[in-house]
Amino acid sequence: MKHRAEKSTLIISSMHRSGSSLTASILRSLGLHIGQRLIEKTEYNTKEYLENLDFYEFHKQVLQSQGLNEDGWTLQEKIDIGENFKEKAKEIIAKNSISGNWGWKEPRTTLFLDFWSHLLPNAKFILIYRSPWEVVDSLYTQQDEIFQAQPELAVKLWLHYNQKIIDFYNYAANRCLLINIQTIISNQEVFIDQINQKFKTNFNYPVVNFYDPSLFNNRVSTESHRPTIIDYYFPEAIEMYQELEARAWSPEDEIPNFSWQEKIKSSPYRVWAFQDWIDLSGLKKQNKFLLEELEKYKIKLKDQESELQKSQATQKEFLQIKSKLHETQGELVQYQSQLHQTQEELEQSICRLQEIESVGQKSQSQLEKLQYQQAILRDSKLEIKTEYKLLVWEAWYAYQNDNLAGMQQDLQRSLKYTESSRTEVVMDWLDSFTNFFQAKGQDFDSEKLTSSEEWQKLIKRTMRIKQKFLVSNEK
Numbered sequence: 001m002k003h004r005a006e007k008s009t010l011i012i013s014s015m016h017r018s019g020s021s022l023t024a025s026i027l028r029s030l031g032l033h034i035g036q037r038l039i040e041k042t043e044y045n046t047k048e049y050l051e052n053l054d055f056y057e058f059h060k061q062v063l064q065s066q067g068l069n070e071d072g073w074t075l076q077e078k079i080d081i082g083e084n085f086k087e088k089a090k091e092i093i094a095k096n097s098i099s100g101n102w103g104w105k106e107p108r109t110t111l112f113l114d115f116w117s118h119l120l121p122n123a124k125f126i127l128i129y130r131s132p133w134e135v136v137d138s139l140y141t142q143q144d145e146i147f148q149a150q151p152e153l154a155v156k157l158w159l160h161y162n163q164k165i166i167d168f169y170n171y172a173a174n175r176c177l178l179i180n181i182q183t184i185i186s187n188q189e190v191f192i193d194q195i196n197q198k199f200k201t202n203f204n205y206p207v208v209n210f211y212d213p214s215l216f217n218n219r220v221s222t223e224s225h226r227p228t229i230i231d232y233y234f235p236e237a238i239e240m241y242q243e244l245e246a247r248a249w250s251p252e253d254e255i256p257n258f259s260w261q262e263k264i265k266s267s268p269y270r271v272w273a274f275q276d277w278i279d280l281s282g283l284k285k286q287n288k289f290l291l292e293e294l295e296k297y298k299i300k301l302k303d304q305e306s307e308l309q310k311s312q313a314t315q316k317e318f319l320q321i322k323s324k325l326h327e328t329q330g331e332l333v334q335y336q337s338q339l340h341q342t343q344e345e346l347e348q349s350i351c352r353l354q355e356i357e358s359v360g361q362k363s364q365s366q367l368e369k370l371q372y373q374q375a376i377l378r379d380s381k382l383e384i385k386t387e388y389k390l391l392v393w394e395a396w397y398a399y400q401n402d403n404l405a406g407m408q409q410d411l412q413r414s415l416k417y418t419e420s421s422r423t424e425v426v427m428d429w430l431d432s433f434t435n436f437f438q439a440k441g442q443d444f445d446s447e448k449l450t451s452s453e454e455w456q457k458l459i460k461r462t463m464r465i466k467q468k469f470l471v472s473n474e475k
Contacts, residue, residue: 008201009120010103013110014128015161016072017138019181023128024050024105026188030203033099052104054092059108061085072108073146073153075160081115089119101201110161113168117175124199125176127165128184129244131260132158132237133226155234162240169247178248190251231264238264342417346386388417392429396436404454411458422462 010032014020028034028050035052060070062085068074081089096102103123109116117123136154139147147154169176177198184191189205196203231238245258372393391414398406411429418425430446437444449455 007100008103008199009097009123010101010126010195010199010201011109011116011120011123012103012105012126012128013113013165014107014181015110015130015135015158015165016107017135017142018107018128018130019184020105020107020128021050022181023126023184026184026192026206027103027203029206030192031101032203033096033102034104035096051106052096054096055104055106055109058085058089058092059106059112062112063108069146071144071146072111073157074111075156079111081112086119089115093119101203107161110164113164117168117172123175125168125172126195127169127176127178128181129162129165129178129241129248130181131227132230132234132241136230137226152233155230155237159234159237159240162244166240166243166247178244180245180248180250183248183250183254187251187254194249225263227260227263338416342387349386349390388414389432391417392432393436395429396433399433399449400437404452408454408458412461415462426459426462 010027012020012023012027024032024034034050035054037053039051039053039056059072062079062081063070063072063074065082065085066076066079068076068079096104113125117125132155135158139154140151165178169178177194179191192203192205195201227238242258372389391410395407395410395414398404398410415425418428420428430449433449434444434446
């Protein structure tokens with residue numbers, strides 16, 4: 001039966017880890033505005049927390065102002081709220097009440113139910129609870145430090161939060177819907193019908209099932225001895241859970257389920273002591289196996305890292321070889337061009353020699369040069385080196401005529417026509433000069449040459465220039 005829709009403020013409140021996120025997800029899918037700034041999901045809630053950051057930060061600031069744990073892990077009965085916080089709360093309400101149906105979900109709200117009820121007299125409250133053993137198990141799973149040091153605090157907090165819910169429900173039942181999260185999971189459509197009927201809203205049924213079994217594992221309720229431990233050490237928690245179950249809403253055709261009581265034994269020791277013992281032994285065995293597997297993976301990872309390093313080195317060498325090949329190809333083109341130029345110069349030299357031979361009036365130096373050129377040309381294998389030797393001879397000729405600058409220039413040019421190393425070239429220059437002087441019956445003063453400024457500049461420049469190679473074609 002549909003009801004006339006009214007503007008509604010729905011506040012979802014519960015103990016931590018009790019299913020308020022699931023409830024908020026369902027209602028948001030039906031059009032309830034729960035805020036624009038929401039807490040992001042985490043490893044403990046892979047869906048979404050759906051907690052409005054405005055109310056989340058407000059509650060934390062109030063708790064901090066009283067010197068209390070900001071996460072809400074407190075057993076203090078009365079929490080004072082200063083006037084400055086009241087004004088801030090009104091601002092938050094004005095900021096968030098922008099839709100006809102709006103509200104929020106934040107577990108710390110349970111500590112401030114009276115405060116928000118006073119500020120929002122027309123607000124409706126959905127009060128959710130969950131069995132103490134399931135909540136404790138979920139809190140322990142999160143591994144918060146406070147529960148590592150005080151494990152019993154988890155049960156005490158469940159008692160404190162749910163007592164706040166019961167106290168509020170006692171005088172505001174007409175504004176509240178008290179419900180077990182398992183009832184919501186099992187009866188989502190009926191749950192929506194009840195909200196519409198009691199709070200005069202007009203929500204449709206959810207289009208998808210928001211229930212994620214991995215987030216509500218109730219195996220601890222049906223297969224473990226945890227309820228027995230709770231009953232043995234905190235019987236008041238069992239009594240409170242029974243009271244919640246008795247007073248909570250459930251579908252008309254559904255009888256409250258108290259089958260969990262059958263799991264509670266008179267004493268926990270014989271029920272769980274040996275079971276925990278064997279479980280612990282199994283975990284030790286599993287842990288040993290996992291450690292062995294971890295060592296294997298470490299060795300495998302080390303081998304893979306070594307292979308990766310080798311692969312990277314090989315790749316680096318490949319890139320270097322590729323770069324050198326590219327460079328060599330460029331030099332080959334250059335050397336081919338130089339060879340072509342050298343051949344042209346050689347042909348020109350032959351022509352010049354022919355001209356010199358045809359001219360009868362030559363100086364003694366030209367005749368000596370012609371004789372030397374003809375001796376070189378007779379050996380076809382030395383054809384490419386002709387220009388080199390000509391330049392060395394011209395350098396020697398310039399040197400014996402005290403033209404050191406000309407000598408330096410000719411020797412510098414000769415480098416273009418030799419593939420020998422720079423050291424070999426320098427030694428060849430000195431040997432050639434020695435031979436030329438001996439051919440004329442003169443002694444060669446090599447120390448005088450090597451100590452000259454022009455020679456030393458030539459040597460420095462020669463050793464800096466990258467050695468190039470001359471490519472010749474076999475005839």
